[in-house]
Amino acid sequence: MNMQNLMAQAQxxxxxxxxxxxxxxxxxxxxxxxxxxxTFTGGKVIKNVKIxxxxxxxxxxxxxxxxxxxxxIKDAFIQINRAMEEKLGQxxxxxxxxx
Numbered sequence: 097m098n099m100q101n102l103m104a105q106a107q108x109x110x111x112x113x114x115x116x117x118x119x120x121x122x123x124x125x126x127x128x129x130x131x132x133x134x135t136f137t138g139g140k141v142i143k144n145v146k147i148x149x150x151x152x153x154x155x156x157x158x159x160x161x162x163x164x165x166x167x168x169i170k171d172a173f174i175q176i177n178r179a180m181e182e183k184l185g186q187x188x189x190x191x192x193x194x195x
Contacts, residue, residue: 121138125172125175125179127167128168129164130164131149132145132146132161
């Protein structure tokens with residue numbers, strides 16, 4: 097294989113990776129816990145935080161609510177990472193830790 101073909105393949109790979117990342121960044125992921133729902137873009141930008149629990153929340157429940165928010169955020173990031181693996185996993189060897 098000559099250098100020109102190798103460069104062409106590298107450029108195609110770069111375009112493919114960029115397209116997949118752009119596709120992921122447009123997707124939305126919803127993380128849920130018992131009380132909270134958090135929506136992120138694939139670019140890990142928070143779009144929405146919604147308190148699902150309808151009852152009034154007193155001060156004693158504040159710490160629990162904060163934990164529920166963390167659980168929801170973690171759930172959304174897990175979904176984003178899984179989607180990235182599905183979409184970009186075929187390029188993992190070529191990325192060498194760039195993601």
